[in-house]
Amino acid sequence: MQIASFAIFCFATSCSAEPLTALQQLGKDLFNDSSLSNPPGQSCASCHSATLAFTGNSGSAVTAVAQGSTADKHGNRNVPTIMYMAFSPPFSIAAAKNEKGEMEYTPTGGLFWDGRANTLADQVHGPLLNPLEMNNTGMEMIATKLRSGPNFSQYESVFGKAAGGDATLVMSNIGTAIAAFESSETFAPFTSKFDNYLQGKAQLTAQETAGFELFKDPQKGNCISCHVGDVKSQNPKDWLFTDFTYDNLGVPRNSEIPANANSAIFDEGLCQREGLQTLLPAGADLASFCGAFKVPTLRNIELTAPYFHNGKFNDLKDAVAFYVRRDTNPEQWYPKLSDGKIQKFDDTKLAAQANVNTSEVPYDRKPGEQPRLTEAEISSIVAFLKTLTDKALQ
Numbered sequence: 001m002q003i004a005s006f007a008i009f010c011f012a013t014s015c016s017a018e019p020l021t022a023l024q025q026l027g028k029d030l031f032n033d034s035s036l037s038n039p040p041g042q043s044c045a046s047c048h049s050a051t052l053a054f055t056g057n058s059g060s061a062v063t064a065v066a067q068g069s070t071a072d073k074h075g076n077r078n079v080p081t082i083m084y085m086a087f088s089p090p091f092s093i094a095a096a097k098n099e100k101g102e103m104e105y106t107p108t109g110g111l112f113w114d115g116r117a118n119t120l121a122d123q124v125h126g127p128l129l130n131p132l133e134m135n136n137t138g139m140e141m142i143a144t145k146l147r148s149g150p151n152f153s154q155y156e157s158v159f160g161k162a163a164g165g166d167a168t169l170v171m172s173n174i175g176t177a178i179a180a181f182e183s184s185e186t187f188a189p190f191t192s193k194f195d196n197y198l199q200g201k202a203q204l205t206a207q208e209t210a211g212f213e214l215f216k217d218p219q220k221g222n223c224i225s226c227h228v229g230d231v232k233s234q235n236p237k238d239w240l241f242t243d244f245t246y247d248n249l250g251v252p253r254n255s256e257i258p259a260n261a262n263s264a265i266f267d268e269g270l271c272q273r274e275g276l277q278t279l280l281p282a283g284a285d286l287a288s289f290c291g292a293f294k295v296p297t298l299r300n301i302e303l304t305a306p307y308f309h310n311g312k313f314n315d316l317k318d319a320v321a322f323y324v325r326r327d328t329n330p331e332q333w334y335p336k337l338s339d340g341k342i343q344k345f346d347d348t349k350l351a352a353q354a355n356v357n358t359s360e361v362p363y364d365r366k367p368g369e370q371p372r373l374t375e376a377e378i379s380s381i382v383a384f385l386k387t388l389t390d391k392a393l394q
Helices: 022-033 119-127 139-148 152-159 167-182 193-198 206-216 317-323 350-357 375-386
Strands: 007-008 017-018 091-097 103-108
Touching: 022 167, 119 139, 119 167, 139 152, 139 167, 152 167, 193 206, 193 375, 206 375, 317 375
Parallel strands: none
Antiparallel strands: 007 017, 091 103
């Protein structure tokens, strides 16, 4: 008799078990299959470890970016969490007039930092074929590996005997299976202290409560403007802590990333997304999206260091402090030039620096002005953010 596979989720006072379907179990096994890389040895789980809220760097000596299937290759961006990403809508750009009657264009959704994959199944294909990651040269190589690998009989059991012949179909089915696993409760358990607080099963400490209020306050942290939640709802699914939009924060350059050794190279984020030009509404300027990256969920943020698309900050408090003091104390974050001036927004091309968000709270400050938050208030927000860690991962 075959024993069903279960994903176990522990709440404050009890545990529940949700069995994985046959398709999800296949997806889980393929997610952990290290025979699918070239050379063999790297799986999806190598860069998306369950203990790190499905982030990681595959044992890379460079903290900010993952090592590829060969030790001489590294990615260019920090590995984002997969948790709660099943809720991300497909990529789109909305057009609407602002209060001044001007047209504004808001990109939303998709997967990866630049939204280049519309679905979880599409997202799976990227790392498998990326020469900096799993390094397969084409779909036929992946299909051949699957046919000789440990999960092929299971694959045929789910998709049928005829599903292993065509490489395009194999690739599609691998994406479908892994996406099914990534859509399971394993990746969205909603078991944090905050979730229990919403449902009246836990109480926040005084510091956590203060942090939550600062998080929501439009004149203080204003974090909720992008890391959204429905203040009228006690349903955890209304608190994903991201609106899935894109923003340019002018994050400092990370010199540890190998690609950044070339000072002429800049990661321009969304405007480098393949095919973006064809998706732009009439009147939208491609250059206006340069330097923008997707707003990540803050769920499990305690576990997902390093932070931002380039992994510049390893400490959560430093990441929050950067938001707060980026503009009041730029000397803390950016290098000093030979003439004594601070090279602000040093990881953003000069032409795109006008795109950096400098209008919203808490970015609306100037050098010498008081930051929107004190050091103690920053600590309170960090304390609140730690309530977003799922107990299934603790």
